[in-house]
Ligand SMILES: [Fe+2]
């Protein structure tokens with residue numbers, strides 16, 4: 001991993017900001033959905049609980065789990081192949097497994113059990129994001145053999161739809177649509 005890869009400091013900083021912004025948006029949405037479920041359970045409102053549970057499970061299946069799986073591609077594999085990043089990535093992968101198993105538990109849980117599973121997802125995800133933002137991504141940015149911009153290029157699960165076409169030069173991201 002000592003071979004330097006061509007990268008541009010501005011593009012690395014932009015990629016870091018894009019993933020951080022996407023993480024912040026995800027956490028905000030997740031917390032709102034968890035709060036809706038928790039309030040419905042506290043109020044013994046079974047109709048509201050059913051709706052909040054359905055929306056939260058769907059969000060986890062369409063946003064949270066795909067986000068984790070997308071990270072396990074170039075983002076985690078590049079850092080995990082570096083000797084200095086191997087243990088960190090192993091720990092991050094273990095947290096993905098915990099998040100996925102909590103989503104499985106949430107899917108069939110009701111009442112207080114559902115609220116407990118949802119709270120668990122919220123806490124583990126928040127802790128996990130802190131490590132990605134503060135440890136994993138800065139490690140990739142600072143490693144001469146790795147590129148954050150290259151790792152996330154074209155992956156809307158990691159940077160959101162708004163940034164998906166803002167790929168760095170020389171990346172494998174799809175070309176932006178031609179405006180007419
Ligand atoms: Fe992750």
Ligand SMILES: [Fe+2]
Nearest residue numbers: 023067071132
């Ligand atoms: Fe993430």
